[in-house]
Amino acid sequence: MVSFESDYIAGAHPEVLRRLMETNTEPLPGYGSDPYCESAKEKIRKAVGMPEAEVWFLTGGTQTNAVVISTMLADYEGVIAAKTGHVSTHEAGAIEYTGHEVLELPQADGKIVPETLEKYLKDYFADENHEHMTFPGMVYLSHPTEYGTLYSKAELTDISKTCREYGIPLFLDGARLGYALESRKTDLTLPEIAELCNVFYIGGTKVGALCGEAIVFTKGNMPKHFLTSVKKRGALLAKGRLLGVQFDALFTDELYFRIGRHAIEMAEKLKDIIRKHGLPFYNQSPTNQQFVILENRQMEKLGEDIAFSFWEKTDDTHTVVRFATGWSTTEEDLKALDEALGRSLA
Amino acid sequence: MVSFESDYIAGAHPEVLRRLMETNTEPLPGYGSDPYCESAKEKIRKAVGMPEAEVWFLTGGTQTNAVVISTMLADYEGVIAAKTGHVSTHEAGAIEYTGHEVLELPQADGKIVPETLEKYLKDYFADENHEHMTFPGMVYLSHPTEYGTLYSKAELTDISKTCREYGIPLFLDGARLGYALESRKTDLTLPEIAELCNVFYIGGTKVGALCGEAIVFTKGNMPKHFLTSVKKRGALLAKGRLLGVQFDALFTDELYFRIGRHAIEMAEKLKDIIRKHGLPFYNQSPTNQQFVILENRQMEKLGEDIAFSFWEKTDDTHTVVRFATGWSTTEEDLKALDEALGRSLA
Amino acid sequence: MVSFESDYIAGAHPEVLRRLMETNTEPLPGYGSDPYCESAKEKIRKAVGMPEAEVWFLTGGTQTNAVVISTMLADYEGVIAAKTGHVSTHEAGAIEYTGHEVLELPQADGKIVPETLEKYLKDYFADENHEHMTFPGMVYLSHPTEYGTLYSKAELTDISKTCREYGIPLFLDGARLGYALESRKTDLTLPEIAELCNVFYIGGTKVGALCGEAIVFTKGNMPKHFLTSVKKRGALLAKGRLLGVQFDALFTDELYFRIGRHAIEMAEKLKDIIRKHGLPFYNQSPTNQQFVILENRQMEKLGEDIAFSFWEKTDDTHTVVRFATGWSTTEEDLKALDEALGRSLA
Amino acid sequence: MVSFESDYIAGAHPEVLRRLMETNTEPLPGYGSDPYCESAKEKIRKAVGMPEAEVWFLTGGTQTNAVVISTMLADYEGVIAAKTGHVSTHEAGAIEYTGHEVLELPQADGKIVPETLEKYLKDYFADENHEHMTFPGMVYLSHPTEYGTLYSKAELTDISKTCREYGIPLFLDGARLGYALESRKTDLTLPEIAELCNVFYIGGTKVGALCGEAIVFTKGNMPKHFLTSVKKRGALLAKGRLLGVQFDALFTDELYFRIGRHAIEMAEKLKDIIRKHGLPFYNQSPTNQQFVILENRQMEKLGEDIAFSFWEKTDDTHTVVRFATGWSTTEEDLKALDEALGRSLA
Incomplete structure (x- = not known):
């Protein structure tokens, strides 16, 4: 049929699979310390236009959201997301499992409206009792959204500006980022996204890989001892090559x-x-x-x-x-x- | 060099990789509901000699330990393990991250000594204040251990018997199970292990797969709504085929x-x-x-x-x-x- | 001024304080095993009209909500609450801290509308992908609500019926229950509330005690080894008498x-x-x-x-x-x- | 009998109870913002000889250990404790419930031996694979210990020095601190303890209060937005006066x-x-x-x-x-x- x-109905793109075959018998160190991971990171840094960006590979989208959000939030903070955001409804409570609240905002067309976000933050900090409520500690948005829609450059710029004003990092879930970047209706490039966000990920699972997401920390803000935190969450692959080789292929010849x-x-x-x-x-x-x-x-x-x-x-x-x-x-x-x-x- | x-220095065994290639373009449903997962499960049920066993695939060892232990323990319970057990020292606190204590026993040759376990349980329940301490709710052992050693049939039988007496499930970490089963010094078969344990896993990552571990619940004891609990822990792969196809290959022609x-x-x-x-x-x-x-x-x-x-x-x-x-x-x-x-x- | x-601006009601003084020098066992705890429990059982109810004392409201919800939910479940419910917004993420999601429903006058609840549950289970979402595992409501409003007998009966249909326990937060029971507009008695709910608590902190809430499990459903789970959450008082004596006084002579x-x-x-x-x-x-x-x-x-x-x-x-x-x-x-x-x- | x-067999010391009575009808703001909390904090600052110390009141010992440890550790860290330490065995897994591992050291007379600690830390950081293990992020000791024994000034100084060398805070559980300070065999004063530790608590429950422990952060190191983190853990009392008045009494006239x-x-x-x-x-x-x-x-x-x-x-x-x-x-x-x-x- x-x-x-x-x-994600098919396996890997043939060019990805070919590289897995070609490198299969090379003895390589584990846990992401192999040269293919390094090469893939370097290519991603170039593609996003940030020579200093820190890159890390994980296996799947929900895992990536939970790892990023829970390692970047302070104890007393939660993450703001659209009510239709993946972290709000379709991850079986993966964010809450890490002990953090998802602060849901109403959405329009699957997106957070910049003004809604601004009002929410203003009202929160104006409330005299706000210390009895979860602090907003990050903004999560997906691009494309769960409804296939896209943020415009103006919208993302506005949201990014509001985040900076309140000192809150902006996290973009790019599980399907490849389709946003090549949409005929987008006015956002990969370097622009990198510039406007504090952290985002480049989805592999849904864009040609067997599995894998590449997190990009854009402001020297990768959490300290990240490997240990990733391992603690059961998210560290022994054969890190599986992710490195795939992303190396995905970022070769603009695949x-x-x-x-x-x-x-x-x-x-x-x-x-x-x-x-x-x-x-x-x-x-x-x-x-x-x-x-x-x-x-x-x-x-x-x-x-x-x-x-x-x-x-x-x-x-x-x-x-x-x-x-x-x-x-x-x-x-x-x-x-x-x-x-x-x-x-x- | x-x-x-x-x-885990090399990629997948060529027969595994070949099957990934052969099936790569077939459109398949996600999250483990594809026919290769089904076929692999069926082959594993046969290999362990338990037509009713429930099988589930996860990506890596620490993840599998955390998922199994945290979904099978009651709120007030912890898991008993040897002080040198993988969950005790080399998982960066992955079990504690799920809110459960690892109750460490002294070890001999990397193994829990059956008598030590029995005395521990006896003393625990004899203590008048034991309700102020974590209940022992599971026994974890690795086979082979972190030191390459093996439990004898007599030892595993004794431990299994003690577990049954106290109503505590026995969980065997088989990250390297293939090497235990084919050791020249073992007297334990795969069906015997399945019989003596309540749950165990057949390691793929370290035995020829790119990634993947097959959990076997032997007593109709797979936790209810396990898919949801797996997803909640960020451990559910979208392309479940990656695990299904590999295990299907590993259990074809006794690979x-x-x-x-x-x-x-x-x-x-x-x-x-x-x-x-x-x-x-x-x-x-x-x-x-x-x-x-x-x-x-x-x-x-x-x-x-x-x-x-x-x-x-x-x-x-x-x-x-x-x-x-x-x-x-x-x-x-x-x-x-x-x-x-x-x-x-x- | x-x-x-x-x-909660004043200390304890004089009759409560007097009993604390009168019993102060009696040597009593700790952790809730003293005779005043027993006596208070017995008086509460009578007041709620349930000789078999299980009663447990905790210190404060947020603590009680977190303990009850997290010990009664299954791993894959969350709790349904009104968007204005105390657990949704004013507990700094205490429920999420236990690893569980609060599933927020729109509210009317601070209350969950029975029809809204019914539709939510129906739609949830009708969704083919619901296993990727948090299961609704409990309904939380406050009575009086955060807006001082009350559920009518008809409303509580409808909600209770829906909960039973879906096999979901109903939990009533009675932090201010005393004011609901004596409102001139209520048609709900304490025994009726006990009958309609699976678990509820009788608030002491806001109704005359220095601190303390009395949880009532109405269906033989107190979680197993509850003392251990309470201790694990740092919620077990050494001098349990502080709670027992106060509730004994509150339920003496209808105080x-x-x-x-x-x-x-x-x-x-x-x-x-x-x-x-x-x-x-x-x-x-x-x-x-x-x-x-x-x-x-x-x-x-x-x-x-x-x-x-x-x-x-x-x-x-x-x-x-x-x-x-x-x-x-x-x-x-x-x-x-x-x-x-x-x-x-x- | x-x-x-x-x-903790008796209620409060009569002088404590008297102050609760005398202040009972004063209308006071909640959550620890009343003048008695302020006065008690000021008296404690004087008693510990640190005008800049930050003081916070909680209800019980296990709660205090869990709150202090979990808010001060980084994600990838655990707490070092003696195998007989309260957090290791008698808190039903309260520390693990917060997602952190207790790293148990062998004990002598209920105490951590300074040399054992030093060797542990040295070995840990010398291990090439230590990033796969929980980082030691705090040292916990109880004084008096669970066996009634005391650290000498020399011992505490050595441990404190080692902690500083490794940049790890030292936390002293003083659930029974009053008995240490007045022991005929101690050579440690309260200001010396404050000087040597990064955080400690002055136990009230076991030293004359109905309930209550006073945490002292000695180095300007109270976790940010601590009230919110305390509330998130269900540990914030509405009638904070209950703790403030008691500690104010305990630190009046050297009670x-x-x-x-x-x-x-x-x-x-x-x-x-x-x-x-x-x-x-x-x-x-x-x-x-x-x-x-x-x-x-x-x-x-x-x-x-x-x-x-x-x-x-x-x-x-x-x-x-x-x-x-x-x-x-x-x-x-x-x-x-x-x-x-x-x-x-x-």
Whole structure:
């Protein structure tokens, strides 16, 4: 069955897998101290335009969010996130497991609105009893968001400015960063993101790797003895090479960006197909995730040929479903979707 | 440089890597719900001789220990371990991070002595104030131990019996289980281990995989909603296939056992070389890790040609070092070690 | 200065203090095993109409919420609370510190609306991906709420029914329970509350004690080895008598209810004074906390003679303030307030 | 029955209780911001000879240990303690509950030996793999120890020096500090202890208060936003006056020291009685706890008239029991013990 279920349905991009094969028998030291990790870090530093940035590799997104947030927050602090943010709802309480509260803000289009954030911080510190409440100690946002949407340069700049005013680090979850960077609607480059954020991660799992996320600390702010804190959270891989080799491949010959570009191209064509069939979009997503409203019987019929994700019900007879593209999406897949949609609407 | 530094210096065994390549483009659902995970679980159930066993895959050893221990202990309980146990000293406090105490017992040859355990439990429950102390809620042991040693069938049976008497589950850390099973000195089979333990894991990272450990719950005792608890700890891989495909390969055509056998054969030859050069062993290890006492200057000289691990200092002029074999160890490696030892002693 | 700042501005009710003095020199065993704890528990069991209820004393409200919630939730569960609930916002993240998420529901008048709860639970379990989210494992509500409001018998019955349907315990925070029970607008008795809840606590700190809250487990559901879990959280008092003697006094000759009645009577008179001065109430509170909107300059003037609590700003020129009554509030206090209000409005 | 069971068998010293009564009806702000807390802090600053010391009141000993240790350690650190230290064994895992490991050292007479500590730290940092182990981040010692013994000035100075060399704070648990300060065998004054430690606490619960411990941060090192961290741990009392008034009384007219002196005088007389009856001491304790070895049948007979604590069994026919004196111990109590011992030996 042709699948648009997610951007992690396939294994690694062939260029990534090839490098894993080519380096497989080299004896290498463990825990991230091998030369491929070093090389990958150097390439990432170049790509983000920060020769002094500190880079660290972890295995998955929820793990990365929990490690970054819990090692950067002070004891009395929590992290601000949109109510629809991944850390707020879809990580089974992974942040709370580290002993820290997620301070949820209302969202618009999956995003934190700069003014909402500013008002929240102003009101918090104006409250005479605020010491009885969790201190806001970090702002978390995802880019693209869980709804495929993107922050504009103006929005990210505003949020970054507010964070600096309050002395609060800004953390950007880039689990799907490759698709943001190559979106036709973005005005944010990777170096700009690095400049505006205190810490962010470049997602590998959903952008061509078997697993792996690259955290970038941009202001000399990697927590002290980070290896020990990572190990303490069960997040230190013995064969660190698995992450180093993959990110080294992703940042060789712009593979990471090429994967992003391909998925965006496929997503744009997918949008054309959806439009051609007259189906309504749930929202306007300029990235690789497309949310479409289907009538339930049509959804069932389509499901016979095409895999996609359930998102949420809009009413008793309609459902939002998600179609995602990735490195492995092909023109044939799109053709199959087009035909299946035709059949499902017949 | 030829390396005996650890059993995780190389990538995956070629048969494992081949399967990753062969399955790479198949679209598969995430989070461990793919058919390779299912197939691997089924093969493991057969290998352990328990059609009803529950199997779960995680990424690394410290993560597995923390997840198993923290989800199986009650709030008021801690885990008993040898003072030299991995959870006691070499996991940066990963168990304590989950809110649970490690109750350390004295060790002999890296092992918990059955009588020591029995006395500890008896004394604990005899103490009138024991409710002010952490309840012993699990026994953790590693097999092979951190010193390469093995529990005999009699020892494991005694410990298992004591655990049952006190209603405490027995957890066996099998990060290097393959080398225990194929040791020439063991009298314990995989089904016997499964029978005697409530939960154990079959290590992949150190036995031919890129990463991965297979937890086996033997008594219908997998914690409820385990996926959610795993996710909450940041330990759920999106591309669960990475673990499923690898373990499926490891348990196809007895690969896991063949890897163990090869490493043991290499270790026995390595021991012969050590003996030939008249060097003292730190202890008697029947598995793939060999601990040898070197004079410091000799150690430095050897280090120019051969990679090995620092273990501990015995006095100001001598050091215990570790040589480990694995799937990638070759006869050429051994020859290089032999020659380098000759030079270092000259 | 006359104070309506809170219901914990004074020490203990004289009858409570007298009992502490009378029993002061008796040698008693520690940790809650003294006869006064036993006697207090027995009197509470009678007052709640449950001979089999289990009772436990702790020191303060946030501590009690954290202990009850964290010992009753399963690993993968969180607690549902109103967005304005004490555990959601005013405990500095005490619940998250125990590793559990607070699942916030929108509120009406400080309360969870039964239909909102029902819909939340229905939607949660209908979501195909709910295992990636925190399970709802308990419902927390406060009675009176943080806004002085009360659940009606019909509302509490509906919520209790929904909880039973989903197998989720209902926990009622009764930090100010005495004022709910004696409110002129309540239709809920203490035995009815005990019947409808799985666990609740009878607040002492804010109802006449120096400190202390009495948890009541109503369904034989006190967590196993609770003493050990309490000690593990640093919440076990050595001189448990301090809590036992106080609650024994509070439940002798209906003192707890007399305190409630007195504070309610004072609150009703206070409301009359507020009305007489033509000041608007922020909400309708039938208990001992009254929320009044003051013009800022008036607020400042009033503050010269009377202590009250800042609550929140409504706009740039108005503020909500709280007046609270308690066991120590006198007619003279009310007269002073009346006069000061007159002056402040002049 | 006459009781030597512990130093927390009675309520508060009459002078403490009197002050609670005298101040009972004053309206005071909550959470430790009342003038009695301020006055008590000022008196403590004077008593410890440090005008700049920061003082904070908590309710009990285990709570205080958990709060101090968990707010002062970095994420990757644990606390060093003697194997017999209160935090190691008798707090039900309260330190581990905060996510931190207790690094246990062998003890002598209940104390950490300065040389043992120095060697431990030296070895730790010499280990090439120490980043995989919990960093030692604090030294905890109790004074008097759990065995009633005391550190000498020379010992505490040595330990303090080692701590400074390694940049590790020294924390002294003074749950029974009053008995150390007034011991006839001590050469350490309160200002000297303050000078040598980074943080310590002056125990109230076991030295004349109903509850309460006063933490003293001696080097401007109180953790930032400590109130919030205390609240987050459920350890913030609403009626902070309960602690403030008691410590104000304890540090008025040297009451704290007078209580210590009285208990020591009673303990010395108790020792004479034990000696007179020819009973062996388990160890040499110069403070208010005396450990005596009794033959089991004698122990049972004695237990008919006198309450004492079970400590541990030495063999099948002998048991170590503890007799403790406190503010409420009288000459009559001692006479009763003398007579009961006579009868039990008959």
